Amino acid sequence: MRGPKNTLGPWSHFPRTRTLSKQSLAHIAFLVTILIKGFFGLLEVTAGLIIAITGPQRLYSLALQWTNPELYQGGQSHTAEFIRQGAAALAESQGHFVIFYLLVHGALKMAITGTLLRHRGVWVFPFAAIVLAGFIGYMCLEMANKWSNLLLGLSLLDTVTLLLVLNEWRTWNIKHPPATAQA
Numbered sequence: 001m002r003g004p005k006n007t008l009g010p011w012s013h014f015p016r017t018r019t020l021s022k023q024s025l026a027h028i029a030f031l032v033t034i035l036i037k038g039f040f041g042l043l044e045v046t047a048g049l050i051i052a053i054t055g056p057q058r059l060y061s062l063a064l065q066w067t068n069p070e071l072y073q074g075g076q077s078h079t080a081e082f083i084r085q086g087a088a089a090l091a092e093s094q095g096h097f098v099i100f101y102l103l104v105h106g107a108l109k110m111a112i113t114g115t116l117l118r119h120r121g122v123w124v125f126p127f128a129a130i131v132l133a134g135f136i137g138y139m140c141l142e143m144a145n146k147w148s149n150l151l152l153g154l155s156l157l158d159t160v161t162l163l164l165v166l167n168e169w170r171t172w173n174i175k176h177p178p179a180t181a182q183a
Contacts, residue, residue, distance in 0.1 A: 034116050041109025048102030056087075056095040063087035086150075097142070101154075105135065112165075125169030132162040 051059055064087070067080035090098060108131055115121035139155040142148070 031117070034113050037109050038113030038117075041106040041113065044102045044106025044109065046106075048099050048106060051090070051095055051102070052099045056090045056093065056098075060087040060091035089150075097138075101135065104131065105158075108132075122169070122172050125165055125172065128165045129162060129169070132158050132165065136162065 054062070063083050067077070067083050108128060112124055112128055115124045136155050136158050139151045139158070143151050143155070
């Protein structure tokens, strides 16, 4: 039988006193990090859908219009140049991998965020680890065919994320004991 309904959700682990322990601060940092990852996951899914709908060539045209040097009083903008170069590289390809990566990677981030915020679903860790390892392997294969600093950065970021997911999976049972053990 379950206890009273928890109305505080992920915030229920905080003490109700004014002083916060180091553990509570770590939990706040964890929640903020997870929420940021979920937000970026939403941005990735949105970007993937935009690229899929508009196509890489149309996106490149829009990037050229939005980053036109004449729009800036100072002339050359490094950020605008970076955006133009990225859009040009995307336009040279068919964009299938980028669309697939953004949609799946973003959806995975959102699923992990939702699962972790509800304190449920140890299943998400092996699933996330397999998907991340697959992305890392595929990016390494792509880099072997044609070097890309962007793919290197993404693969390193996913490697760090994979390590964090594996660590969290390892400590999950310690942090969240089964409901029957709490009774």
